Amino acid sequence: MKRHISKEFRRKFAYSISPYDVLSTFLLPADSCIRSAIMQSTHDNQAGGMRAFFNPRSIAVIGASDDPARIGGRTISNLIRGHFAGPIYPINPSRSTIQGLKAYATLDAVPADVDCAIIALPVDLVLNAARQCANKGVAALVIFSAGFNEAGRDGEKRQQELREIANAGMRIIGPNCLGAFNSRNGAWLSFTTMFQEPNENACIGIVSQSGGSAAHILKLAQKRGLAISSLVTTGNEVDVDFGEALKAMAYDDSVRVIAGYIEGIRNKENLLAGLRAAHAARKPVVLLKVGRTDAGAKAAASHTASMAGEDLVYDTVFNEFGVYRARTTEELLDVVYAASNRPLLGRIERLGVVTISGGMGAQIADAADDCGISLPSPPDDVRARLKTLCPPGSPDNPVDITAQLSTDPGLLTASIRALIGSGQYDAILAFFGVYASVPSLAEQFAKDLEDLHSDHPAVPIVLSIVCDTARAREYMDLGYLVFEEPARAIVALAALNQFASAFVKPLQDKSAPVKSARIEAGHAFDEREAKAILTNIGIFSPSEITCASPDEIATATTQLRYPVALKILSPDITHKTDVGGVVLGLETPDATANAARDMLVNVRRHAPGAHISGFLISEMIGTGPELIVGTRRDPLFGTLVMVGTGGVTAELIKDVTLALAPVDRTEAEGMLRRLRCFELLNGYRATPDADLAAAIDTIVAISRLAAANPDTLETVEINPLRVMPKGQGAYALDAVIETVGTDHDN
C-alpha cells in the first residue's frame, strides 16, 4: 500500500471522520509507533493536512549545499544536528555527497517516496522545482526563496503559478519565509541559525508571518532559556496561512502555549478556526499584531502588501477568544514564559506581595492597580503572625519584611506561608531583589523554597530578584516564575488571569444561521421606513406621524403630545441636520407647520436633487443617556455590531466597543460595561438607573438583524438611542439603514 495519501483525500475526510475513526488507519505508516501515529494522523485531519510538515517521513532539500554557511547547507546541517530519524535526500546536480549524506542530481532520482521537500534555490528555478515536487507526490513543500508577491508584477505572476501548483494537491509553506521546524523530532525545515538541541520540555509554538520577526523572537526566547517546540513562518502565504499554522499548533500535543506575529490576515475563517481550536485545547495564545497605529499599518502594508483590515477589529476578535495582545517582543515573551512555565490556569485576581523594601512595595502596588489586580489586606490573625515574624516590618499587603531578611533568611518563606495560609490570595509575588545574589543567603532560600513548593505546588509564586542567569535558572527549576522587574511580572500574571477567564467562558458559535427581518439589497430607506424595520425586530421609536406637505401638519398632529421634533423625509438624505432638515422643540401645530415651510426652502437649497417624501413629526422623549448602536461590515471579518456613548465629547474620545455579530445578552451587557462612560447608564450622580435591559435587547436585536443579512446590509445606525429610566424602555430617536448597492449620501 502506498503510504502517501492525496491532499484531496485528507481534506475530504478532515472534518467528517471522528478522531478515532478506523479510516484514519489509512494514514498510518507501516513502520513506526502505531498509537502515536494515530494521534498524529487524526490531529492532521483536524489541523487540515499539515502532518507532513511536523512529522515528515522523509525530507528532500532541493538546492542542498555542502557549505553550512549557505542557506541550502545550513538546512542540511540543521537536519543532521537535529537527529532527524527519517531519510534526508540532498538534491544537487554537481555533488555525490553533501555533508556526509548521499546526494541526488534530481528529485526524480530519489529511489523512494519523498514526503516533504524544501526548495532553497534562486527564484528563477523555483517554479520548475515545485512542479517536480508535485509530480513526485510530495505532500508538504517549504519554499524559502523570495521574489514573489512582494516583488512587483513579475513576482505576482510567479506566485499565481505557484498557487495553481498548490491547488493541485500539495501543501506549501512560503515562499519568502524562514521555513518551519519541529524541534522534538528534528524536522528542521529551516535555514535559521538559531538551532536548538532537542528538549523534551519544549512546549512553545511560534507562528509568524515575518521571518525577521520570527528570528528575533527565537533569539530572545533562547537567550531566556525558553525551549521552542515548533515554528512556522508563513511568508507570502501562497497556501498555508497564519490561521492554518495556528490550528496545527493547537492540535500538536507538544505545544502548550502559542506565540504569534501578524501583519495582516487574509483568510478570516482559517484564523477563527485556529483560535477556536486553541481555545478548545485551553492553550494560551499571545499575539503581536503590528499596525496598531497608522504609521505601523503603513509600514506593515508596504512590507507584505497584505490586507491589514481595521486594527480595532483585531482587538475585538482577540478579545472574544481570550488572546493576549502584546505590544513588543519583550512583552510577548514575558507572557509566553509565564504561561509555559507550568499549568497556571486559575484566576489571578488577588495578589499577596512580600517585599524587602516598602518603596518597591509601593511600585508593585501601582503596577498591580494598573493591571486590575487587587492587593487585599491579610486577616487580623495573619497580620499578627507577620508582625511577630518581623517586628520592624509592615504586616499589610505589600508585606514589608525589611532588610531583616539579610540576617534572618527564613523570613522569606515564613511570610509567604503566612499569606498562603490565609487562603485569600490567588498568587504570591516576593521581591527580594539583590539578596537573591548573596551566596550566604541563597542556599537557605533554595532549601526553603523547595519545601514551600512541595507543600503548595498549585500556588503560582513569582520571585522578583536580581541575579545571574544560572541562579535564576535554579529558582525556576524549583517551580517558580522569576522576573527581574516586578512590573513585568504583574503584566504577565494579569495575562494568565485573562487566559483563565477566557477558558471558563464558552465560545459563542457565530456561524449558525440567524433569523431576523430580511433586508433586500439595493433598496433605499427613509427614516420612517428604517424605523418600521426596527419596530419589526422589537425596537421602539417615539410616537410619530408623517405628513406629505406643511399644510397637512396643523390638523394631522393634534393627537401628538407637544413639544415635537420635525424632520425631513427623504431616502436620498442621510445627514438631515447638515441640510437644515431637523428642528426640535416645536411647541404648537402652527409653529410646526411654519417650521416645515422654512425647512422645505432650506433643504431644496442644500440638496437640490433629493426626492422629498414628506415630513416626520415625532413626540419628544424625556431626558436620559444616549447611545450610538449600529452595525458595519469589516472587509475581512464581516458583520460587526458597534455600541458607543452618544454626544460629541464621547465621539472625540472614541468611546466605542465592537463585537462580531450576532451577540447574545451576556455579550451585549459586556460591551456596555466596557464603555468608559458606562456609569451614565448606572445611576451616575443621583440620576435614575437607566433601562439597561432595554439597551441590551436593542443591541442583541440589531446584531441579529446584521448577522441575518450579511450580504445585503451595509450599515444600521441608531443615533441616538435614548435609554429611559429603568422599566421605561429605550427609543431609537433617529435611524439609518443602508443596503449594499445604494449610495445614500448626497
Place this chain on the structure above:
Amino acid sequence: MKRHISKEFRRKFAYSISPYDVLSTFLLPADSCIRSAIMQSTHDNQAGGMRAFFNPRSIAVIGASDDPARIGGRTISNLIRGHFAGPIYPINPSRSTIQGLKAYATLDAVPADVDCAIIALPVDLVLNAARQCANKGVAALVIFSAGFNEAGRDGEKRQQELREIANAGMRIIGPNCLGAFNSRNGAWLSFTTMFQEPNENACIGIVSQSGGSAAHILKLAQKRGLAISSLVTTGNEVDVDFGEALKAMAYDDSVRVIAGYIEGIRNKENLLAGLRAAHAARKPVVLLKVGRTDAGAKAAASHTASMAGEDLVYDTVFNEFGVYRARTTEELLDVVYAASNRPLLGRIERLGVVTISGGMGAQIADAADDCGISLPSPPDDVRARLKTLCPPGSPDNPVDITAQLSTDPGLLTASIRALIGSGQYDAILAFFGVYASVPSLAEQFAKDLEDLHSDHPAVPIVLSIVCDTARAREYMDLGYLVFEEPARAIVALAALNQFASAFVKPLQDKSAPVKSARIEAGHAFDEREAKAILTNIGIFSPSEITCASPDEIATATTQLRYPVALKILSPDITHKTDVGGVVLGLETPDATANAARDMLVNVRRHAPGAHISGFLISEMIGTGPELIVGTRRDPLFGTLVMVGTGGVTAELIKDVTLALAPVDRTEAEGMLRRLRCFELLNGYRATPDADLAAAIDTIVAISRLAAANPDTLETVEINPLRVMPKGQGAYALDAVIETVGTDHDN
C-alpha cells in the same frame, strides 16, 4: 584659622554671594586643589550647605566594626576600597585598630576636627552620639539607624529630638537610610554592598527616599555598566530632604543626569528649587514617583507616613520642569542610560529607521507613533540611492535592507549615511538584531560604525541588536546607544526629546507677587457676587437681573432678551440644581414669574435652612463648547489652576489639565491643547472656530486671582464657561467662589 564654617554662616551667604566672590575663600581647605575647591565651595553655598557630605575633609564612623559583613564594618571597608584621601576615624570603645586603621574610643578622643560623621549604632544610642557630633563641630552627619518616625510614638519622639539637634547647625542625612556616596572621591558614607570602583566617566546622580529602591536602582545600573557618580538616600528626612539633595546634584559638576525615587515630598520649596537648579544646569531629571494609583499611594503612605499629596499635581510640576516620569526601574534606567550616554540635547522628532526585517520595521513604526515621533519618507533622490544599494529591499522609512545584510555588511552604514545625508532626520535607529552576534559580520560593522561616528558625531544613532554584554559594550564605546528591544529605545529617544524641549523653554517665575482683585477670607458669596468679582477681572457673564421676589419678575425683566434662565440666589447653596434651583429656557416674563414661585417651594423643601436672597434671571447665550475653569489649593504645592472640557461624559473620562498658578497666555494655551477634547474649540465637524483667545484670557485671569489670594481663596469654579465663536468672547454661565473659613455646602 578654623576650617569649619558654621551652618548659619553658610546659609546666610548661600544666595547672596556670587559664585566667584572672594568670601568663598573662607571655605577653602588649606591643602588641596584650590580651583576645584572654589568651585565646590561656591556650589556648596548654592546647594545649601551639603559640601561636607560630598567632599568631606575627614570622616568618623561611630559604631565602626572590624567585620566587613556588619553595617559598621562595611562602611569602613567601602571607604578604604574607595581610596578616600582624608583621615578616616573609626569610633569603637573596645578596639584599638579597625580594618588596619587606628580606632578611637569616643568621638571626643579624635585629636582633630571631624568634618563628617556616620552613625551606625542601635537606635537607643543614636541621640547621644548625634549630640556628641554637634558638640564636636561636625558639619555633616549620616544616620543609618531605623526606629524613628516609621516606628510609632517613641520613634516620633526620638526624631523630634534629632530635629532639634539638626536645627542647632549640623546637617543630617537620614535616619533610616542607606546613606550617601560620592564615588569619584571615595566618600562612601554608606554600608551598601554595591560598591563600585572610582570611574572618571561616572556622571549619574541618584536621589532616593527609599534605601531599598535605591539599592535596586544601583544594582540594575551596575548590571548595565552604568557608572554612578553620587547617591543620596534621604530616609526619614529629619533634615536634608529630597529637594535639597536634588539641588546638590544639580550643582555637582560631575553629575550630568539625575535619577530619583519619590514617595512623597514634604517641602515644596526645596523640591522646586532643586528642579529649577537642574533645569538651569540643563541636567535631565528622571523620577520614579510611586502612588500613581490609589493602591500605590496607600502602600507608599504606610511605608513612610509621608504626605503624598495628589498624584496628578506631581505630573503637573514634573511637566513644568521637563522631568521625565518613569513607571518602573527598568524604564528609569533606559532613559538615564540614553541621557547619560552622550550630550544629546537636540530635538528628536523625526526618526530615520533602517531594519533587516519589514516586520520589525512595522513594530518600530507602531512604537514611534505611540511616542509622537514621526517617520517621514526620504526624498526621491535618497530613495533611489537606497533602492540601488539594496534592490530587493524597501527604500521607505523604515528602510528595509533585508537579510541581504548577511552577505553585504557594508549595507548597514551605507543606508544610515544615505538617510543622514538627506538632512531630514534628527536621529537614526538601526535594527539588525541577531546579525550583531555573527562574528564574521561584526568586524566590518565595528569598522564601518567607527567611521560613521567620526563623520557624524552629533547625530544620535541607536543600534537595536541582540548580542552579549561584551559586544554591546564595544558598540557603546564607539559612541552608539544600544538597546535590545527597539520599543524601549524609542521611549528613551522620546524622553530625550522631552528634555530638549524643556531646556529651550524659559521657566515661569511663579514666586513673584501677583496683582489681582483681593478676596477676604471667611466671606460667603452668592452667584451674583461671584460674577461681580469675575467681571472686575475681565470675565464676562450674560446680561442678568436680580429680583428679590417672584412678583417683581414680570415687570423687571422686560428689557432682557428671552428665553432666559432662572436661578435661586443664596450664599448657602452651592449646587443649585440639586435643590431645584435652576430652570432654563423660560420664554416669557409670566412663565418666569410662575417658575420662580414653584422654585421657592422646591428650594424651601430641599434646603430648609438656607438664606434666600432672591432670584437671578439671565439671558440665555447661544450654543458653543463648554469648559470648566477653576482653581484649587493642593495641600503641598499650593494654588493650582484647572481647565477641563465640560459635559458629563468629559467629567467621567476626567478630561482635565492642571498647572501651578499663575499661568501666562502661552501656558494657558498649552493647557487647552492638552485636553483630549481640544478639537471642540478648533472647528470640529464644521462648527465655527471658538474664541480661543477669550478662553485663554479667562484662564490667565482666574489663575492670577488665585495666585494673588493664596491664603484666602479656597476655590473658584466657572462651570460652564461657554466659549462663543471667534471674536464673540467667552461667558461664565455659572460661578462659585469659596473662601477659606466658610462652608457653603448644605
